[in-house]
């Protein structure tokens with residue numbers, strides 16, 4: 268560790284993903300799959316837990332059947348070690364399957380489009396994504412060392428991080444959302460009003476649940492409860508791979524922590540660059556809630 272990296276289609280990936288790309292690209296999606304797609308650190312695990320609770324009608328015990336990594340196979344994670352191969356888990360998994368990916372939209376295996384699979388995409392504002400990714404890269408020994416904070420900002424802006432550019436990712440998925448069955452959600456909205464956002468997911472999944480179950484889901488998927496849940500908080504992963512004493516996976520769970528990290532000058536530079544990279548899109552983020 269860290270895992271070796273290797274670019275694929277101009278995107279930084281782990282070598283295991285690049286080297287196994289044919290197998291990932293040829294993955295066979297099924298019409299009743301559900302795909303949870305995110306740029307890293309946007310609230311993937313949170314979305315997974317919400318969806319799992321919905322699928323299990325609020326039965327917490329059923330959601331404790333395995334850790335989050337194994338419950339919802341990570342389709343581009345192809346190395347059997349140090350963690351299970353998400354791709355192999357996905358292939359073996361009985362339907363209906365809920366799968367996870369961080370791939371940019373143009374790299375999603377074509378069978379997902381062919382089978383018209385439902386996809387939930389969650390996006391999070393750039394600065395909080397950067398901060399979260401920075402701390403995650405410090406504690407996740409499988410990922411490249413993020414280096415000093417000021418260097419990491421530049422790497423993130425340049426898209427020289429695993430899974431590539433945040434800007435291209437959120438824009439690409441935003442552009443795709445009207446052509447496919449994609450529910451595009453925002454971390455900041457989920458934080459502001461989980462009930463409203465979970466109801467959007469229920470509608471998208473064509474599921475009806477009682478008010479009681481809905482309240483149970485909100486409680487079980489709150490930050491404080493998930494932080495204590497070993498099946499959701501990644502503490503079942505060996506510390507040689509994820510060292511929560513450096514920075515816990517369930518770190519802060521709030522919008523706006525970027526304000527504690529960026530200097531005034533760094534923020535100004537970031538905003539100027541952001542305007543350029545996000546020019547011409549209707550996609551907007553709320554950074555103050």
Ligand code: A3P
Pocket residue numbers: 305306307308309310311312313395398399400402458488489490491493516517518519520521524
């Ligand atoms: P922070 O590092 O800002 O705390 P992912 O699952 O995509 O890797 O995203 C991880 C980020 O989502 C972390 O952000 C984590 O704390 C946050 N998160 C996880 N569960 C959450 C929840 N229930 N409510 C709010 N934030 C949550």
